[in-house]
Amino acid sequence: MPDRMLSCRHADSLIWLSRLIERAENNARILEVNFIRPFYGETASWEPLVAITGNIVDFRRFYDEADAASVFDFLAFSEANPNSIVACADLARENALAVRERLPNELFEVVNRLHLTLRACAHRVGEPVVYPFLDLVKRQSMIFQGLVEAILPHGEDGAFLRIGRYLERLDKTARILDVVHYHADGADEELWLRVLASVSAYEAYRRTGGGRVTSRDVTTYLVQDGDFPRSLAFCADQALRAAQRAFAGVGEIPQSVRLLEQLDRRLRYSTMEEIEAQGLHAFLQAILQENNRIGEAIQRDLFAEEASA
Amino acid sequence: MFQSGIVKGCFNEMFFEDQRIRPCYDGVFAHFSALRPAALEEQSRKARRMFNRLGVTFTVYQESANLERTLPFDILPRLIPSDEWSLLEQGVRQRVRALNLFLRDIYHEQASLHEGIVPRELVVTHPDYCWAMVGTKVPFGQYVTLAGIDIIRDPGGRYLVLEDNLRVPSGISYIFENRQMMQRLFPDMCRRYRIQPILPALSFFARYLRSLAPRPTSNPTVVLLTPGKYNAAYYDHVFLSQQLGIHLVEGEDLLTLNNRVFMRTVEGLQPVDVIYRRIDDAFLDPLVFRSDSVLGVPGLISAYRAGNVALVNAPGTGVADDKAIYAYVPQMIRYYLNEEPILQNVPTYLLRDREQREHVLARLDQMVVKKTTGAGGYGMLIGPKASAAEIEDFAQAIRKDPKAYIAQPTISISQHPSLVNGCFEGRHIDLRPFVIGGERVIPGGLTRVALRKGSLVVNSSQGGGSKDTWVVPSDGQKQVEERECRIVC
Numbered sequence: 001m002p003d004r005m006l007s008c009r010h011a012d013s014l015i016w017l018s019r020l021i022e023r024a025e026n027n028a029r030i031l032e033v034n035f036i037r038p039f040y041g042e043t044a045s046w047e048p049l050v051a052i053t054g055n056i057v058d059f060r061r062f063y064d065e066a067d068a069a070s071v072f073d074f075l076a077f078s079e080a081n082p083n084s085i086v087a088c089a090d091l092a093r094e095n096a097l098a099v100r101e102r103l104p105n106e107l108f109e110v111v112n113r114l115h116l117t118l119r120a121c122a123h124r125v126g127e128p129v130v131y132p133f134l135d136l137v138k139r140q141s142m143i144f145q146g147l148v149e150a151i152l153p154h155g156e157d158g159a160f161l162r163i164g165r166y167l168e169r170l171d172k173t174a175r176i177l178d179v180v181h182y183h184a185d186g187a188d189e190e191l192w193l194r195v196l197a198s199v200s201a202y203e204a205y206r207r208t209g210g211g212r213v214t215s216r217d218v219t220t221y222l223v224q225d226g227d228f229p230r231s232l233a234f235c236a237d238q239a240l241r242a243a244q245r246a247f248a249g250v251g252e253i254p255q256s257v258r259l260l261e262q263l264d265r266r267l268r269y270s271t272m273e274e275i276e277a278q279g280l281h282a283f284l285q286a287i288l289q290e291n292n293r294i295g296e297a298i299q300r301d302l303f304a305e306e307a308s309a
Numbered sequence: 310m311f312q313s314g315i316v317k318g319c320f321n322e323m324f325f326e327d328q329r330i331r332p333c334y335d336g337v338f339a340h341f342s343a344l345r346p347a348a349l350e351e352q353s354r355k356a357r358r359m360f361n362r363l364g365v366t367f368t369v370y371q372e373s374a375n376l377e378r379t380l381p382f383d384i385l386p387r388l389i390p391s392d393e394w395s396l397l398e399q400g401v402r403q404r405v406r407a408l409n410l411f412l413r414d415i416y417h418e419q420a421s422l423h424e425g426i427v428p429r430e431l432v433v434t435h436p437d438y439c440w441a442m443v444g445t446k447v448p449f450g451q452y453v454t455l456a457g458i459d460i461i462r463d464p465g466g467r468y469l470v471l472e473d474n475l476r477v478p479s480g481i482s483y484i485f486e487n488r489q490m491m492q493r494l495f496p497d498m499c500r501r502y503r504i505q506p507i508l509p510a511l512s513f514f515a516r517y518l519r520s521l522a523p524r525p526t527s528n529p530t531v532v533l534l535t536p537g538k539y540n541a542a543y544y545d546h547v548f549l550s551q552q553l554g555i556h557l558v559e560g561e562d563l564l565t566l567n568n569r570v571f572m573r574t575v576e577g578l579q580p581v582d583v584i585y586r587r588i589d590d591a592f593l594d595p596l597v598f599r600s601d602s603v604l605g606v607p608g609l610i611s612a613y614r615a616g617n618v619a620l621v622n623a624p625g626t627g628v629a630d631d632k633a634i635y636a637y638v639p640q641m642i643r644y645y646l647n648e649e650p651i652l653q654n655v656p657t658y659l660l661r662d663r664e665q666r667e668h669v670l671a672r673l674d675q676m677v678v679k680k681t682t683g684a685g686g687y688g689m690l691i692g693p694k695a696s697a698a699e700i701e702d703f704a705q706a707i708r709k710d711p712k713a714y715i716a717q718p719t720i721s722i723s724q725h726p727s728l729v730n731g732c733f734e735g736r737h738i739d740l741r742p743f744v745i746g747g748e749r750v751i752p753g754g755l756t757r758v759a760l761r762k763g764s765l766v767v768n769s770s771q772g773g774g775s776k777d778t779w780v781v782p783s784d785g786q787k788q789v790e791e792r793e794c795r796i797v798c
Contacts, residue, residue, distance in 0.1 A: 005530070005574045007562045097364075097538040101550035101557040105363065112364045156575060249576035302575065 006102075006156045008302040011246070013098040014157055015298065018148070019164035020092035021111070024085045025141035026172040027053060027075050028134040033198040035072065035130055046071040051179045052172070053083050072130070085137055089115045102157055107147045114140040155245075162242035163298070170235035171291050173199055173222055178284040181215070192218045199230045219280065220272050232287065233267040239294075240264045247301070256297035263290050311342065311726055311733045320466045320723035321735060322387060333388045333781050340498040341385060346731025349384065352494050353728055356382045359493070365486050367769060368541045375539055380483060381774030383727045386491060387738065387756045390783040391505070397468055397742065398750045400652030401458045403642060405747040408473060408629045410645040412452040416442045416625065426644045427637045431712075432628055436682065439590060439625025441597050445614050448523050451746065452623040454585075455481075455514075457755075460740040461655070462723035469655050469720070471739065473638070475622060475630040477587050479541075480755045480775075481743055482548035485511070487755075487777040505752035505780040510745065515553040517746045521619040522582035529582035531555040532572065534563070536588050536604045546587050555585065565608030568615040583619045584609075590624045632681040632715045633659055655720060661712035669716040670707065673700045676716040677765075678707065691765060693719050722765060727758050727776070736760060739767050740778065753778035 030049055046066040050059045053075060062080050063070040078084045082091075093115040100108055117136065121129075145165070152158050180195050192213050196202045205213075205221055205228075225231040229238075240260040247254050267287075275283045315321050315328065323334050330338050341349070360366065360379040368375045389397070414421050415432050416439075422429040432438060457478030459471040488507060492499045522529030535546040537559050550557040556572065563581065564571055571578035586593060592602040594609040612618050628634060636657040639650040658665040658676075669676055678690040690703040707714050726733035742754035756778040757767035767773040 005556065005572065005576065005579050007556065007558060008573045008575060009559065009562050011575050094538070097543070097547075100364075100538075100547045105551075109363055113362055116361065247575065251577075 006160070010099045010102060011156070011160045011302055012299070013095040014102075014160035015164035015167075017092055017095040017099065017111070017164065018144075018161040019168040020088040020095065021114075021141050021144050022165050022168040023083060023172075024088035024092070024114075025138055026169070027083070027085050027088070028137040028141075029200060030176070030198050031072060031075055032131070032134045032138075033194055035068070035134075045183065048179045048183045050074060051183075052175045053081075054175065055081065055083065076133070086118050089118045089137075099157075104147070104151050106151065107144065110140055110144045110147060114144075156249075159242045159246035163239055163246060166235040166239035166242065167291060167295060169230055170232055170239065171288065173230050173232055173235065174284050174287050174291070177219060177222055178281060178288070181219075181280050181284075189213045195222075201228060201230060204228050216272070223267065223275070224272070236260070236264045236267045243298075250301075254297070254301040256294055256301050259290065259294045259297050263287070263294065266290075311338070316721075316724060316735055318464050319721040319735075319737075320462050320464055322462075322723055322725040322738070332784065333390050336498065336501055337386060337388065340495065341733070349728055350731050352384050353382070356384065356490050356494060359490065360486070365482075365544055367544060368539060370541070380769055381758075381760055382487065382490060383736075383758050383760075383774050383776040384491075384494060385726055385728060385733060386777040386779050387725055387740075388779050388781050389753060391780055392783040393468075394505075394752065394780045396651065397460065397740075398752075400468070400470075400650075401456075401460075401742050401744050401750055402747060403646065403648060403651050404458060404470065404473065404638060405453055405456045405744045407638065407642040407645050408456070408475060409451070409453045409747055411641045412475075412623070412626055412629050413447070413450055414645075415628065417444065421641065421644055424644075426640050427634065431631075431633055435628045435631060435634075437590065437625065437627030437631070439628075441610050441614070442623065442625040446616060447623050448521050448616070448619040451521060451619075451621075452626050453629075453744075454517065454521070454621040454746055456622075456744045456747075457481075457741045458744065460652070460742065461720065463720050466723070468652060470635075470638070470652050471655055472632065473630040473635060474741075475626040476589065477622065478741075478743065479545045479587075480741060480757075480769075481751070482545045483775050484743070484751060484753065484755050484778070485548070485552070487775060491777045502779060502781050507751050507753065510743075510749055510751040511552050513749045514745045515555075517749075518553065518555065518583050518585060518621065521621065523616050523619055524580070524582055526582065530572065530579060531583040531585065532558045532563070532581055534558055534560065534584050534586040534588060534606075536592070540587075542587065549585075553585075560588075560602075560604045560606050563606045563609075565606060565612050568608070568612045568617055570606065570609065570612050570618045581618060583621065585621045590627060593620075593624060627682075632657075632679055633661075633712070636715070655717050658716040659712075660707055660714045660716060665716075666707065666711055670704055673704060673716075675719055677719050678703055678714055678716045681713055681715055691719065694765075719765075725756075725758070725776070727760065727774075729760075729762075734762070736762070737765050737767065738776075752780040 030052060034049060046068065047056065049071050050056050050066065058081055059066070059074050062078065063074065074081050074084065076085045079087065081087060093111050096103060096108055096111040114137070121133065148158060148161050176195060176198060180191065192215060193202065195218060196205050199222065201222065205218065208221070221228065221231065223232045226233055228234055243257045243260050247257055315324055315326065324330060357379055360382065366377040366379050369378055411421060421427050422432060453475050455478060457474040457480065459474065460468050461471045462468055484507060518531050519529050533546055533550045533555055535543065535557055537543070546557060558572060562573055564573065570581040570584070572581050588604050591599045592604040594605050594607060595602045596607050597610040610624070613620050636654065636659055639654060642648055642650045658669045660666045660669060674692045676692045680688050690699060692700065722737050722739060724735035725738045727736040737759040738756050740754050740756050743751045756776050758774045758776055759765060759767045760774045761772055
């Protein structure tokens, strides 16, 4: 429809808007699991949480020790961490501002409120309000996603929002699996329950898993399950569909869609035996790299000169 | 609740001199008198919270950071009886029509300059006189698609034009946001009045912009060109693109190819027909104006001159809203329209003229002095409020560059009760009606309030606020009848 033509800059902002909201929510989930349910037995190991968000180097530059307080501060509020919840909310709002005239006002309001509330309370969060704080982030993100489904026209704009959401979600689930496998001995059932909780898969898994909570079962579920909305296979499938819709009006199939097709096929048709044969770490790293490449390809598809001419 | 403080020698919009209420305000007065100070303050806070949450804000530049502020909102509406309004409406339309013809003229035949209606040097040496526009055919001869005319009322209650804004006048979104806020805060009171609806003017604006497309197409692409999200008026831009259903673009989203303008979209390049630009002339096209501009589009002016795209407002309109040219608008109206001006100017002294200059310099303490090219309430002298040193500074500046300044007698502009600490006190106000295409005027317009006691400066950059402005039937009684809610806006 020529009426609602989407400029490339707006498309980019839509992707980042939903990506950053999703990132803030995921950070909140991860923190929630580890704060609300203290580790059983031995002392907690906090560093993996930082590793999941991907910038342990930044962390070490600003904090001496990884403990509950420093990790919470880093993941929730730190200005030094571009992926902290507050930073994500700020940047999400910047992107929402850039596409504001295309968003329903209610949708902008959610992003704006998240930003304003977090800014207002960022200095005051102490131990007793950790849970309401994290809950607020999760809830605003859900309202955002709900509104995207409920009142935003399901055309190009929605498609770009969905691309951002699923690429980000795929990234986080993959990182969680990778980090846990790297740090854990693999046999700790409590740990794998925690992993399930951090992607909100606990109840869903219980219904399908039949009571067996092993490293392999949980991993299989989070990599391959076609129905669970945070599994790698589900995210890749949805991201592909969204990209196909987003670039539907483009003459030839853009590079990003091709890469997404590959990723989707790989997750759909690899067996766990094959994955284990190459090593889970190697497999997940490859997925993460491919995910990054897709992000870059979208940038090229949107902004490369030959694409527009 | 209402401090009777009616200031002598100053028109009060709500009260007669003998403290009686002007008839159209009866309902408003009754409603607000029944509320306690705490309740009034609560409504006022509610408004601020809601504006904040909705992101209805503007950006103020301070040394280190950009701060987002809500425009202070005064909950007591300003009412304009419809007979007064129709005079105002005709007056501003007439003015914009004449200014539009003047602009056409100075970039083509220059008949008014030949005949000495307006001094030639005032026009052609003006920094905003745009040489690229000389001889350029403007789509449908429309230079001024959107104008904001600043109106004040003198102590006798006469409406006078203070200033014309013909470049990229801002503030239009506040008219609509203020109305919506009033309807949220005081639904009952709003329902009891027959307020002229304002939304239809936006639909007209949307149709009007589309009608300017040079290409014969039934579905032209219209864009609003913004400097971006850090601009003070960004909310205005967002609001208008939402309401007009047009694309909000930045310079980098557009490019020119073979004298045509295109937008970079996901689907490739799409031709653009009409650009409602909210960036200043100087930044429009680095090939023609400031070469360091990254906000504009290289080649835009060339495409415009080739007649392939409409620019709204046209480049070079700044000449006509200059404060010195302003003095000649009544002559323009007589010259181009062969009509008598409906609205009068504030008397204006042109300081380039020696006699007038000496007259003004002798009584600077009674004058308002403005830079001819200034805006936003910056760099002006308000004689009665200024210190001796400030007056001396201005006297020197005027002697140094007299044609850069004009002077006007200080007019005590009208007051309207405004909420201050739970009570209503008189504050000075003005009015900016917006004229679309020289034809349609949004009923009411933006009323700006100088919230500081006694202050005459209403600009938002100088601590001004705004209030909702209603055009209501002239006879006060009839509108208060209970009637079905028919307010559309």
